[in-house]
Amino acid sequence: MRNMTALVQNEWLKLTKKKSFWVSPALLVAITGLVTFMLYKFGTDVEEMGSGVAYMAGMLGASGMGQFIAILSVVATSGIIAQEYAQGTIKFLLIRSRSRGEILISKYLVVLLYILMMMAIAAVVLFIVGGMAFGFGGTGEQWIAVLKQATYGFVYSLVYASFAFMIGVLTRSTGVAIGVGLTGTMFGGILIYKDFYKYVLFPNADLSVYGNMGPPLPGMTLGFSILVLVVYVALFLVAGYTVFRRRDVA
Amino acid sequence: MNLEQTNHPNSSQQVSHEQPVLMLDQVTKRIGKKTIVDRLSFEVRRGEIVGLLGPNGAGKTTAIRMMTGLFTINEGDIRIAGQSIRKQFKQAIVHVGGIIENPEFYPYMSGFDNLKQAARMTDNVTDARITEVISLLGLQEALHKKVKAYSLGMRQRLGIAQALLDRPKLLILDEPTNGLDPAGIREMRDYLKKIAQSEGIAILVSSHLLSEVEQMCTRVVIIQNGKLVTEHNIGDQKNATLLPELRIRVDRPSAAVQILKKLEPVQMIEVKEDASELVCRVADADMPTLIDALREADVVVYRIAETKKSLEDEFLQWTGGNQIA
Numbered sequence: 001m002r003n004m005t006a007l008v009q010n011e012w013l014k015l016t017k018k019k020s021f022w023v024s025p026a027l028l029v030a031i032t033g034l035v036t037f038m039l040y041k042f043g044t045d046v047e048e049m050g051s052g053v054a055y056m057a058g059m060l061g062a063s064g065m066g067q068f069i070a071i072l073s074v075v076a077t078s079g080i081i082a083q084e085y086a087q088g089t090i091k092f093l094l095i096r097s098r099s100r101g102e103i104l105i106s107k108y109l110v111v112l113l114y115i116l117m118m119m120a121i122a123a124v125v126l127f128i129v130g131g132m133a134f135g136f137g138g139t140g141e142q143w144i145a146v147l148k149q150a151t152y153g154f155v156y157s158l159v160y161a162s163f164a165f166m167i168g169v170l171t172r173s174t175g176v177a178i179g180v181g182l183t184g185t186m187f188g189g190i191l192i193y194k195d196f197y198k199y200v201l202f203p204n205a206d207l208s209v210y211g212n213m214g215p216p217l218p219g220m221t222l223g224f225s226i227l228v229l230v231v232y233v234a235l236f237l238v239a240g241y242t243v244f245r246r247r248d249v250a
Numbered sequence: 251m252n253l254e255q256t257n258h259p260n261s262s263q264q265v266s267h268e269q270p271v272l273m274l275d276q277v278t279k280r281i282g283k284k285t286i287v288d289r290l291s292f293e294v295r296r297g298e299i300v301g302l303l304g305p306n307g308a309g310k311t312t313a314i315r316m317m318t319g320l321f322t323i324n325e326g327d328i329r330i331a332g333q334s335i336r337k338q339f340k341q342a343i344v345h346v347g348g349i350i351e352n353p354e355f356y357p358y359m360s361g362f363d364n365l366k367q368a369a370r371m372t373d374n375v376t377d378a379r380i381t382e383v384i385s386l387l388g389l390q391e392a393l394h395k396k397v398k399a400y401s402l403g404m405r406q407r408l409g410i411a412q413a414l415l416d417r418p419k420l421l422i423l424d425e426p427t428n429g430l431d432p433a434g435i436r437e438m439r440d441y442l443k444k445i446a447q448s449e450g451i452a453i454l455v456s457s458h459l460l461s462e463v464e465q466m467c468t469r470v471v472i473i474q475n476g477k478l479v480t481e482h483n484i485g486d487q488k489n490a491t492l493l494p495e496l497r498i499r500v501d502r503p504s505a506a507v508q509i510l511k512k513l514e515p516v517q518m519i520e521v522k523e524d525a526s527e528l529v530c531r532v533a534d535a536d537m538p539t540l541i542d543a544l545r546e547a548d549v550v551v552y553r554i555a556e557t558k559k560s561l562e563d564e565f566l567q568w569t570g571g572n573q574i575a
Contacts, residue, residue: 006370013367017359088354092412095318096371097344248281249320 007098007106008113015076015110024072025121032065032125040133052130053138057145059126060119062188062206066153069118070185073157074164077111078177081165081244085172090249100245104169108237111165115157119150152208159205159229160185162236169240191216204228269332270295271345271420271452272317276326279312279476286312288476289326294420294452299442301463301470302456305569309476310456311351314424317454318348331419344372347418349426353409357398361389361408364397368412375415383411387441403434410441421445421453427462439466464561474569484561493517493531499553503528506549516540529557 015021036055049055059065084090093103123146131137164181171177187202197203198217204225209216270293279287287309294300304310315321317328319339328335333342355364365384369375384390387407392400400408406426413421426442427435443466445451457463463470464484471481500506503526510516510528515536519529532540544551 003373010367010370013359013363014356017356017363019358087356088352089356091318091320091350092354092368093371094320095343095346095348095350096368097340097373097416098371099340246322248322249315 003098004102004106004109007102008109011080011106011110012113015080015114024076025118028065028068028072028118028121029125031068032059032122033129035059035065036126036129036133049134051138051142052127052132052134052136053142053146055130055134056123056126056138057142057149059130060122060146060153061149061208062153062156063208064153065122065126066149066156067185069115069122069153070157070160071182072118073111073115073161074181074185075178076114077161077164078168078181079174080107080111081168082172082174082177086174094249101241104241104244108162108165111161112158115154115161118157119154122153123150148211149208152206155207155229156205159201159233162233163201166236166240169244193217195219198224199228201228201232204232268295270329271331272454273329274313274317274326275329277313277316277323277328278325279309279316279321280324286476287316290473290476290478291326292471292478292481294454296419296452297446297450298469299446299453299455299467301467302454302473303458303460303463303470303565304473304479306458308473308569310473311424312476313473314348314350314422314454314456317422318346318350319343320350344416345419346422347413347416347420348422348424349406349409349413350422350424352428353405353412355397355405355408358396360394360396361400361404362393364408365412365415368415372416374417379415379417383414386414387411402429403431406430406434406438410438414445417449419452421451423453423455425457426455427457427459435462442466460562460565461560470561472565472568479568493533495519495529495531495557497553497555497557498528498530498551499526500528500544501526501550501552505547506544509543509547509549510540513540513543526552 036059062070084093094100160181163184164177167180168174168177184202188205191197191203192200195217198220203216203220207222207225207229210222210225215221272294274291274293276289276291277287278285278289290309290313292300302310302313312321316323317330317335319335319342323336327337328342330342331345333345335342355361356367359367362380362384365380369380384393387410389404389407389411392404397405397408406429410426413423421442423442427438430438439462442453442455446453455463455467467484469481469483472479498506503521503523506528507518507521510518510530513536515532517531519531521528541551
């Protein structure tokens with residue numbers, strides 16, 4: 001456990017010590033502020049929105065800032081393995097008394113932390129700018145909606161980040177992982193009306209649909225989608241681990 | 251850490267004091283259909299500095315990557331302080347410090363932060379030990395600079411520092427003097443000799459600089475086409491009964507030859523008329539006789555030198571000579 005904490009600390013430092021690290025959070029803050037301002041100025045009826053907290057709930061999900069967080073998470077995740085190869089530091093990392101499995105787990109945990117951090121930043125910014133635009137204070141029901149939407153948003157980002165994580169392990173290329181990962185997030189919006197498509201990752205990634213609009217395809221339920229996502233994420237991790245554990249590192 | 255050894259008292263080889271720090275046992279590596287390393291076996295013991303030599307493509311780097319767990323092993327095994335790198339990777343690798351190819355670090359972090367990264371992947375490295383290693387390698391001044399601003403020599407030193415952090419029993423260095431200037435090479439060499447002697451660390455060095463290896467190592471292992479060609483101790487005469495070979499420069503070589511041929515203990519080898527030199531073998535005890543004989547015949551001796559076969563000559567002889575590493 002202490003070993004794992006130290007490994008996670010290492011990975012977190014590798015991520016955050018880069019100067020470019022703060023670009024993504026800054027972008028998230030800026031876009032969140034801008035979108036809120038535009039909605040306030042040109043679109044939304046302040047009365048209709050109710051409160052800043054209700055607005056926050058609406059924006060945290062995959063149809064709001066959750067989508068943007070997913071994209072930024074894919075970008076951050078893609079380099080987490082590939083960069084070690086590009087820098088040659090993979091050798092520095094693997095000739096220690098730590099198994100490759102432990103190394104991979106610590107990297108994946110940092111991906112989780114990163115998404116959590118981004119969700120937290122988005123939540124705080126949305127609370128502030130949403131409150132300023134639509135009034136602070138919200139009902140308990142609205143706060144529960146926030147928690148729900150935050151969970152959906154987190155799951156959405158996690159699914160695509162896990163996908164990019166695996167691609168990064170398999171290809172050792174940051175560029176390919178970003179490209180494939182982002183293409184994945186775009187497929188989320190496309191529906192193919194065939195029965196097999198409900199077993200594909202993309203229509204299942206956004207769990208918030210069950211709250212607002214009902215299943216994207218007939219026969220899909222919240223439980224079904226959760227199961228599909230668990231299977232896919234497990235598959236990504238097992239595939240990544242299997243390849244990473246045995247691979248010769250030149 | 252050594253539980254494994256005490257648990258198996260019946261395997262006397264493992265408990266023995268003379269257990270090699272590094273032991274390759276019939277190690278084979280195939281990539282596709284090509285056999286890169288072929289049943290390679292050798293050992294490195296405590297306090298030894300062993301040079302791993304071979305022409306390009308001989309399998310040096312592959313062998314080193316297997317020792318450090320970067321490459322899988324197809325057949326055979328590698329033991330470090332008795333622990334199998336295949337079966338007990340963590341227990342084996344804990345005894346190894348290494349630089350594989352170039353010392354690579356996170357360029358956007360300082361040297362100190364990079365050492366901390368390495369330290370967090372060990373169980374016993376304290377801040378005091380980090381400080382100790384830093385002063386040992388004279389890294390104090392550059393410590394808080396980003397690694398991307400380091401010269402290659404500085405990076406090499408940082409590489410040694412991270413390798414030594416966890417007090418390894420075996421140091422594996424792939425081309426350690428690569429890219430260093432002559433002063434840096436000498437510094438590195440002296441430093442490695444020092445730690446081999448003072449701390450009893452076994453060191454395996456792969457290099458293509460033969461004169462380097464000759465000055466640094468106590469023993470060399472020469473491989474070619476993935477196979478062991480020979481191993482021998484540096485400084486050993488291959489044939490101790492052989493008399494030393496001398497080159498004698500004189501003013502009149504043809505006259506000198508006539509004199510030396512009459513001397514029983516002298517074995518003439520050749521005469522180099524153009525260089526005014528004679529090459530012969532003679533025991534130290536018979537040297538005065540030889541010199542007296544030449545002086546009596548008024549042959550002027552300008553120079554007497556022993557011709558030593560360099561490691562390079564031997565290396566070329568062993569590996570067929572057509573492809574220098």
